[in-house]
Amino acid sequence: MRALLILGLIPSLFAAGADAPDVSATNLANGMKLLVQEDHAIPSVAMYLFYKIGSRNERPGVTGISHFFEHMMFNGAKKYGPKQFDIQMEKNGGNNNAYTSRDVTVYTDWFPPSALELMFDMESDRIRDLGFDPKIIASERGVVYSERRSSVDNSNFGTLIEQLSAAAFIAHPYHWPVLGWPSDIEAWTMDDLKAHFRMGYAPNNCVAVVVGDVKTADVLALAKKYWEPIPSQPSPPEVRTKEPEQLGERRIQVRRRAQLPIVMVAYHVPESKHADTPALSLLGTLLSGGQSSRLYRRIVDRDQLALSVNGGAQSSLDPALFIFTIQPRAGVEPVLAEKALYEELAGIEPTPEELRKAKNQFLANHYRQLKTGAGRANLLGTHEVFFGSYQHLYNAAKEIEALTAADIVRVAHLYFTEKNRTVATLVPEVSK
């Protein structure tokens, strides 16, 4: 691992090649995949469970249910009842979090090595025998509603991106928000919850990653004891709907009280596994990574049209969006910032120095994420799920290194077209 990091960071050493990262990969008999990486630097372990279920597996009427389940998984199972997951974990020196995206639901546990077996026991308990107490469900609905109020209703960025996605996708499930529409949060039933649990929470639908102060053999033994006996289930149904090609620019507005406007410009781009992804990622760095990037220099610094500008795409299983977010300055017509963005996108022609700079930035940032055991657990799982193999994590540097200026120009011209874009503008309302 450490050796590979050095390879990644120093381009001249790429040729040396070293493709045996010290990650042990095992497929359990029930179809669960387990990745283990030992790291004894500090007495701590990161255990990440990636369930391949997210809002893309939902349908109208139950939107947001994947995210709700992220919460329900902490509300008690057969052996460890309500609150026990957190109580046990904390008193053993650990803590946790979880996140849900359009594609996955991820449970993230951090704890000292002494709690390793407890974590296997508790994680297997909740996959196998989750409880469904109506009273707890009612209370958790309130929590999820509060989360929605904070991150959408009382957040201008949150509101705008929800409206943007809904406009950019008319058919594919990426149309609806991960948190769900309010009416669905209020309406889903016990049957919906049980069906969703059956669909998503099977060992064969899970990639588990353990990184830290452990012995690989111990982890494998515990996995065989606690996880392997859990029966597999049919995989979630394939997501069949494909987003039809966009036929022309779409523009929407959101009006609400705000100090400054926001502009988001989104282009449809392919899924993470697609061959164009590395070029799009590097293009994102070239356009908006650091104060020497093209968009920062033009829009924030030279023309002083905006306070900030960022661009990029999230990892995704299905074709997704590359989104530019601009916060225009007070008194600046948002369309002026938009126009400057389009000029920069159309005129992209990276110099050799600029390309080298973007590669160095990209690689350095990539490896900064690997500084911690938790960061590595997250990236190993992300690459396994979104790029087809954890090994891809170690190839990413080579893919980026191989890109040419022509690759960058080609993807910019292919995807950043007027016909392919959706523009959402938050217009501050004049308050009474």
Add this chain to the structure above:
Amino acid sequence: VRLLLFAAIALTAGAQVKLPPFTRTTLPNGARIEIMPRPGLPLVGFRVQLRGGGESEPADKAGLSGITAGLLRRGTAKRSADQFSNELDSLGGAFNSASNEISTLINAEFLSKDFNAGLELIADAVFHANFPEAEVKKLLAQQVEGARTVKDNPGAAVGLYFRAFFFGPQHPFGRITDDISLARITRDDIVSYHRRLYAGKNLTVIVAGDVEQSAASSALSKTFGAVPAGEPYTWVSDAPPQRPSEPRLLLVDKPDATQTYFEIGQPGVTRISQDRIPLLLLNTLFGGRFTSMLNQELRTDTGLTYGANSRLQQSRLTGVIAISTYTKTESTAKAIELALDILKRLHDNGVTTEQLASVKAYIKGLYPRQSLETTDQLATILGEIDLHGLNRGEVDDLFSSIDAVTLERANAVARKYYRTDNLTFTLLGNAKAIRESIARFAPRVTELDIKQPGFGAPAR
């Protein structure tokens, strides 16, 4: 997302795992150099620390230390802003400069092979910035607008309103960097602030990462030994916030808010207080982890909020202990009532043996990955030791200090600090909808419109 990470768990010491070895040298000009070699990743981190920060600013110019830090990379005697950014990004380096209430921090990171190039860039920015007029105007204008946009983020805004209201304009912690204070800052202010504070006697440079001790030491001594010695910064003396003679409440009106954000605070301790370790344990139990009393009852049991916590400020001057949460507009009074009830129970009943054992294990379990895993974390500890005049016992003796806290001591500390009388409340939400129901929490209510410039600090 299941929860937002608690800002409150800002732990600062650890043990069982010892602080790795480091060296400390004081140069003839007063600059302190600390080096902690950590082989492994081919990266080297620099933490350049200047004493002063927010408390060293003129009272009516809050933000001066921050804008000075922000401008360091925006033009030097040798490089334009563009050239600096280009060289930095070409190395894949990171450079962040900002200030907090007691210091200015420049955090930078480079590949270890670029140690010398990185060091030259840092020193050029930190000591040879020449603050071009155009860049000053540009960054000031951006920061004025940035300060306004905080009001689009009610969770962040309520904390600033609370701070201004709790500490008041006479106290350094009560002076908020806002559109009003930033508008008063001129280039001359910046240049003279830089000349006064960016001096050898006021400087500590910490390097942690993949470096060779003696080579790093001579390069750092040469570079930072050349800085003028200047005068050491004189710290402001501590004037601890006093508990008012009756409860007081600030209500900030945001008519379109669908939930109310609130903070409830009272006087706390300094970073070097003898009560800090027991308070750390108590505050974690009260509102510093998922199963904390506040989060259990306001979130898990009642679904009133997505998260509730208690913040224990640990700084050079006596700080605040503050409950912080939010709830939908209609349940505002109910949530405040419940928070006060939990506070009263902590005060009256204290915690149990089981709770104390659990929180000790929790803090010790988290500490290595929160504070000792990366070179950035290690440099942060060295920086705190330096700023607060501590020693390596901060880390090496932490676990034994935690273990030494008895139930009796913990509960005495609970009674002393988690009081229910004469609290300071700040609420941000739809005033019209909540005004009546919250009147009972304080004899007088001060109201502010969120549209008013700045963050207030209205007369107390």
